Amino acid sequence: MTTLEKGSVRVRIAPSPTGYFHIGTARTALFNWLFARHHGGQFIVRVEDTDKERSQPEFEKDILAGLEWLGLKYDEFYRQSERGEHYRKYLKKLLADGKAFWCYHSKEELGIEKAEQTKRHEALHHFCDHKDNPPTDKEKQLIRLAVDRNIEKIGWHDLVRGDIEFSADTVSDVSLAKDLDTPLYNFAVVIDDYEMQISHVIRGEDHIANTPKQIAIFRALGVEPPQFAHLPLILGADRSKLSKRHAAVAFNQYIEAGYTPETIINFLVLLGWTPNDDKQELISTQEAIEQFTLEKIHKSGAVFNPEKLNWISNQHLRQLGDEQLSSLVLPFVQRNFNQVDNVIVSRLMPLLRERLEYLDQIKEFGYFFQAPEYGPELLVWKKSDAVGAKQAITKVLGILSGAGEWGDQKLRSRLDEVATTDFAGDRGAVYWPIRVALSGEKFSADPVQIMLIIGQSETANRLQTALAKLN
Numbered sequence: 001m002t003t004l005e006k007g008s009v010r011v012r013i014a015p016s017p018t019g020y021f022h023i024g025t026a027r028t029a030l031f032n033w034l035f036a037r038h039h040g041g042q043f044i045v046r047v048e049d050t051d052k053e054r055s056q057p058e059f060e061k062d063i064l065a066g067l068e069w070l071g072l073k074y075d076e077f078y079r080q081s082e083r084g085e086h087y088r089k090y091l092k093k094l095l096a097d098g099k100a101f102w103c104y105h106s107k108e109e110l111g112i113e114k115a116e117q118t119k120r121h122e123a124l125h126h127f128c129d130h131k132d133n134p135p136t137d138k139e140k141q142l143i144r145l146a147v148d149r150n151i152e153k154i155g156w157h158d159l160v161r162g163d164i165e166f167s168a169d170t171v172s173d174v175s176l177a178k179d180l181d182t183p184l185y186n187f188a189v190v191i192d193d194y195e196m197q198i199s200h201v202i203r204g205e206d207h208i209a210n211t212p213k214q215i216a217i218f219r220a221l222g223v224e225p226p227q228f229a230h231l232p233l234i235l236g237a238d239r240s241k242l243s244k245r246h247a248a249v250a251f252n253q254y255i256e257a258g259y260t261p262e263t264i265i266n267f268l269v270l271l272g273w274t275p276n277d278d279k280q281e282l283i284s285t286q287e288a289i290e291q292f293t294l295e296k297i298h299k300s301g302a303v304f305n306p307e308k309l310n311w312i313s314n315q316h317l318r319q320l321g322d323e324q325l326s327s328l329v330l331p332f333v334q335r336n337f338n339q340v341d342n343v344i345v346s347r348l349m350p351l352l353r354e355r356l357e358y359l360d361q362i363k364e365f366g367y368f369f370q371a372p373e374y375g376p377e378l379l380v381w382k383k384s385d386a387v388g389a390k391q392a393i394t395k396v397l398g399i400l401s402g403a404g405e406w407g408d409q410k411l412r413s414r415l416d417e418v419a420t421t422d423f424a425g426d427r428g429a430v431y432w433p434i435r436v437a438l439s440g441e442k443f444s445a446d447p448v449q450i451m452l453i454i455g456q457s458e459t460a461n462r463l464q465t466a467l468a469k470l471n
């Protein structure tokens with residue numbers, strides 16, 4: 001492992017505010033943040049908002065809110081739209097040094113060239129003859145970098161993927177800016193990474209094709225590029241790039257569903273990285289900081305498995321004490337049922353710990369908070385009839401009115417007794433109508449558990465309601 005001097009690490013994420021914060025950006029942010037924290041370095045957020053038409057303040061807000069929710073605090077913050085003078089300065093210098101030049105080719109001319117190259121199955125490139133012979137009868141279109149065709153290769157040692165090389169042909173005369181005030185993506189990135197003294201560029205592998213262009217710009221400026229580490233793609237179950245078809249990609253949906261930041265960090269860090277113990281699936285943020293190195297990042301794509309997320313989430317919820325868990329659950333109770341029932345929530349603790357995968361799943365337990373709605377036919381057990389259902393419910397109401405019958409074991413043995421004496425041992429004949437009366441569902445938590453949680457009088461109310469439905 002390469003040892004890095006403390007403080008020498010400066011990394012960044014450079015989100016474009018052209019869409020909401022998504023799961024891929026969150027993973028890139030997390031890896032950068034962990035790397036910075038591991039090495040005692042700086043984590044920088046740079047909003048790449050040079051695309052004036054597509055960038056929106058609303059998206060920037062969403063991205064920053066997502067980072068804050070995750071607890072990924074940044075040390076420095078920049079917006080490219082506020083850095084025009086920096087880009088201008090270097091564009092002028094490159095033009096003056098003859099390292100950049102004006103290209104006069106129109107969009108149409110470049111389009112024709114592109115179509116021809118596509119037809120010949122060539123990587124798209126443009127070596128511009130205006131470099132040495134600027135036309136006098138045309139308008140300036142773009143500032144380009146003068147790339148020497150004779151440089152055979154442009155390569156780097158990628159800290160994830162090893163040595164990567166591109167031929168100068170695929171790089172060609174990189175477009176830098178539309179004019180002095182309108183820098184383009186690759187150029188603005190390089191100027192910023194240089195001026196912000198970024199030591200490591202850790203980003204998605206979809207940027208690999210940009211890297212040789214950026215290295216060419218660094219060279220023209222006469223400076224050393226940072227180190228590069230390209231993260232594997234996040235894939236869906238069918239191993240194609242993760243999209244809405246596979247899972248929610250908008251980060252906000254995970255916040256809304258009620259996963260905790262610790263859960264999401266645990267899940268994201270395993271998307272393309274392995275802890276020291278490669279079987280470890282539950283990892284705290286602190287442990288991830290301690291263990292995080294680029295050597296353990298995978299080359300191949302990381303499959304996003306929603307079931308694994310839910311498993312991790314449940315494991316995290318299980319680790320919480322009653323107070324912590326109930327304070328997390330209560331807002332979701334309020335949101336779904338318009339009420340805050342501390343007593344029910346505290347009685348629900350053992351059941352929620354066992355079953356809850358994300359906090360908003362509390363909505364599947366609505367019958368704990370409000371009387372269920374259902375049709376009378378649901379009360380009828382398949383091997384019995386409405387008369388049987390009435391009989392079972394009446395018997396159980398009788399048990400409830402008896403003194404000292406309230407309690408887990410007592411209720412169970414009394415219900416079993418009714419099944420034995422009145423229904424020839426068919427437990428379904430008792431438990432089915434009771435379950436429906438209490439929950440309105442065919443599948444629910446255990447009926448006795450529901451009784452104990454909603455309490456004796458609410459249990460009696462619901463059984464009475466059921467009887468009334470059957471009359």
Ligand code: GLU
Nearest residue numbers: 013014015016048189203
């Ligand atoms: N702005 C780029 C994006 O949102 C990131 C560029 C980079 O990390 O170098 O994909």
